Amino acid sequence: MSQAALRNVSVEIGDGEFVGLIGPTGSGKSTLIQHFNGLLMPDSGKVYVDGVDLTRKGTQLRLIRQKVGMVFQYPEHQLFGETVLEDVGFGPRNGGLSDEAVIQRVEEALAYVGLDYEAIKNQSPFELSGGQKRRVAIAGVLAMRPAALILDEPTAGLDPEGREEILAQIKQLHAEGGMTVVLVTHSMEDVARFVDRLIVIEQGAIALDGTPVEVFRQAARLKEMGLGVPEITDLMHELKAHGLDVNTDILTVAEAEKEIIRVMGWQT
Amino acid sequence: MRMLRSVTIGQHIPGDSVIHRLDPRTKILSSIFLIMLLFVVKGFIGYGLVALGIALVIRASGIPWRFVLRGVRPLIVILVLTLTLHLFMTEGRVIFQIWFLKVTWEGLIRGLMMGTRLVLLIIGTSMLTLTTSPMQLTDGIETLLKPGKKIGIPAHELAMMMTIALRFIPTLLEETEKIMKAQMARGADFQSGGITQRAKSMIPLLVPLFVNAFRRADDLAIAMEARGYRGGEGRTKLRELKFQRLDVMGLGLVLAFALVVGVFF
Numbered sequence A: 001m002s003q004a005a006l007r008n009v010s011v012e013i014g015d016g017e018f019v020g021l022i023g024p025t026g027s028g029k030s031t032l033i034q035h036f037n038g039l040l041m042p043d044s045g046k047v048y049v050d051g052v053d054l055t056r057k058g059t060q061l062r063l064i065r066q067k068v069g070m071v072f073q074y075p076e077h078q079l080f081g082e083t084v085l086e087d088v089g090f091g092p093r094n095g096g097l098s099d100e101a102v103i104q105r106v107e108e109a110l111a112y113v114g115l116d117y118e119a120i121k122n123q124s125p126f127e128l129s130g131g132q133k134r135r136v137a138i139a140g141v142l143a144m145r146p147a148a149l150i151l152d153e154p155t156a157g158l159d160p161e162g163r164e165e166i167l168a169q170i171k172q173l174h175a176e177g178g179m180t181v182v183l184v185t186h187s188m189e190d191v192a193r194f195v196d197r198l199i200v201i202e203q204g205a206i207a208l209d210g211t212p213v214e215v216f217r218q219a220a221r222l223k224e225m226g227l228g229v230p231e232i233t234d235l236m237h238e239l240k241a242h243g244l245d246v247n248t249d250i251l252t253v254a255e256a257e258k259e260i261i262r263v264m265g266w267q268t
Numbered sequence B: 001m002r003m004l005r006s007v008t009i010g011q012h013i014p015g016d017s018v019i020h021r022l023d024p025r026t027k028i029l030s031s032i033f034l035i036m037l038l039f040v041v042k043g044f045i046g047y048g049l050v051a052l053g054i055a056l057v058i059r060a061s062g063i064p065w066r067f068v069l070r071g072v073r074p075l076i077v078i079l080v081l082t083l084t085l086h087l088f089m090t091e092g093r094v095i096f097q098i099w100f101l102k103v104t105w106e107g108l109i110r111g112l113m114m115g116t117r118l119v120l121l122i123i124g125t126s127m128l129t130l131t132t133s134p135m136q137l138t139d140g141i142e143t144l145l146k147p148g149k150k151i152g153i154p155a156h157e158l159a160m161m162m163t164i165a166l167r168f169i170p171t172l173l174e175e176t177e178k179i180m181k182a183q184m185a186r187g188a189d190f191q192s193g194g195i196t197q198r199a200k201s202m203i204p205l206l207v208p209l210f211v212n213a214f215r216r217a218d219d220l221a222i223a224m225e226a227r228g229y230r231g232g233e234g235r236t237k238l239r240e241l242k243f244q245r246l247d248v249m250g251l252g253l254v255l256a257f258a259l260v261v262g263v264f265f
Helices: A029-033 A061-067 A084-088 A090-094 A099-112 A130-142 A160-177 A188-194 A212-216 A219-224 A231-241 A253-264 B002-006 B024-040 B044-061 B065-070 B073-089 B105-131 B134-151 B155-185 B195-201 B203-226 B245-264
Strands: A018-022 A068-071 A148-152 A180-184 A197-202 A205-210 B094-098 B101-104
Touching: A018 A029, A018 A188, A029 A148, A029 A180, A061 A068, A068 A130, A068 B155, A084 A090, A084 A099, A084 A130, A090 A099, A090 A130, A099 A130, A099 A160, A130 A148, A130 A160, A148 A160, A160 A180, A160 A188, A180 A188, A188 A212, A197 A212, A205 A212, A205 A219, A212 A219, A219 A231, A231 A253, B024 B044, B024 B105, B024 B134, B024 B245, B044 B105, B044 B245, B065 B105, B073 B101, B073 B105, B094 B105, B101 B105, B134 B155, B155 B203, B195 B203
Parallel strands: A018 A180, A018 A197, A068 A148, A148 A180
Antiparallel strands: A197 A205, B094 B101
């Protein structure tokens, strides 16, 4: 693997933003996010977290990794603890916290992902259902109280209900906890509904960057890249092409409903 | 994490040389002869002749020398250890003495011989894996073991296990890297601390690795059955191994060489 992974990326993510990162397979999404907490180091270029240059020698990467939580694809494949308590507490323990503090963190983190601490703490993570495993694994990252959370396809392989739950919990973390969130995904529907800002990356460069509405206006460009727009947005574009004068900046079914009723002049 | 990528078990360099074209069985048998020969040879002339023979094979294979010699590098510690042990532990005519440590003439010779034997062993056998693809290798082993079936040696199963093991080395390395990163993101430290500390820090890496390996094995078994795998019984091959004139000549040559060197040196 000696080919150039990534090239001219330049991106800034502000405090408290909810950013979606999309791009075709092999565009460099996973490579890019691993630079955010110093798991990968650039051969050239700089990475700053809170003004600290990660590429400088002597940077305390451990502190950076506490600040920037990273949830990998299929995070449940990294579970190892005999109990949920042990597994979720791994991060805080590495941070040198006392037993009580660790327990408190675990309780808090499990609550964030909608799991009951008392009911689950002594269970083996390997006995849980797929969705629960995923949430325990995410709690393991949240237990470090990161200021930013990076999730690489957190809903891959889950059923619709599980996806909804996890996304809603992430949204809540952002809204109530003020956490900066970067969500890597293939689902246009997910980003349309949840993120404030959408970054499209293609062959290691930022292709598009803006609000979801702005980005999805470039439907043709996105399709060229092998991506798409949410189905409902696609439908609105089709309606427009067939002569119905609808606004195409539509991202959800509810919005579409209202818009169609408006254009058709129906009474409700 | 680069080091994980540089593991070279069973590394194979494709090519079209005489050595590459030999039947894998020829090469496996030759390697066995070589190993036996190295344990029979008694003196430096014999080792020299064997080294010459191996050199000719390397030359004929067209594989760069540095590639072959690189295989010896991990052995350096063992080589030094072997040499030192023999140097100091052998009784005989003393060359010089430091305090109670006696360096003897016999020790020097024996140490050097052991070292040479090890190096030749590694280089010689690495020629087998370097010039034979894993597929061919397992095919060869399977055919060679076939007569053993009568006495209960599961030839096909062994070969299949080897193929699968080789196939999964890169996959497992990749997986290891992934898990390491995930745990490092949670503040795990795999590098520092004493031996117990380090062994302990391996748990969060090894447990998921094993769990995933078993899961993968299960999936693989199901996928194989879904494609009609029922073991070796009645299974045909796309490429049948065939002994050619070249193989007969090669094997004859190696055998003759081994006999002459083994008997006279």
